[in-house]
Amino acid sequence: MRTVIVGCGRVGSSLARQLSAEGDDVSVVDFSESAFNRLGEDFTGEMVFGSAVDEDILRRAGTDRAEAFVAVTNADTTNIMAAQLAQHEFGVKKVICRIYDPARADLYAELGLETICPTTIGAQKVERFFEK
Numbered sequence: 001m002r003t004v005i006v007g008c009g010r011v012g013s014s015l016a017r018q019l020s021a022e023g024d025d026v027s028v029v030d031f032s033e034s035a036f037n038r039l040g041e042d043f044t045g046e047m048v049f050g051s052a053v054d055e056d057i058l059r060r061a062g063t064d065r066a067e068a069f070v071a072v073t074n075a076d077t078t079n080i081m082a083a084q085l086a087q088h089e090f091g092v093k094k095v096i097c098r099i100y101d102p103a104r105a106d107l108y109a110e111l112g113l114e115t116i117c118p119t120t121i122g123a124q125k126v127e128r129f130f131e132k
Contacts, residue, residue: 007073013038027061
């Protein structure tokens with residue numbers, strides 16, 4: 001499977017290494033070249049330096065032929081914009097977007113964007129400790 005991952009932080013690099021080790025065709029996009037160091041020497045995918053909201057950069061990463069797209073930078077607006085580009089401009093079927101702000105996550109989920117909100121997930125887990 002061809003997957004494009006936007007953001008090479010802890011989550012993006014871990015996912016990229018895992019998918020690459022499983023034999024998937026993976027491209028990682030990040031605006032910080034030093035972030036690619038997290039991928040290690042065994043990473044067999046492609047590293048694309050540039051902005052995740054630049055259509056040319058996303059095309060260079062292979063978004064136009066991707067089956068999955070994951071936006072996990074540390075910026076909600078970047079993730080939202082990149083995910084919408086992947087979904088609407090490139091026609092990627094499986095698009096997942098991490099959004100820290102619960103209100104934004106709910107709004108974009110209602111608009112058809114699959115979102116993961118670590119803020120909500122964390123709050124729900126903590127809340128369970130207080131249940132009687």
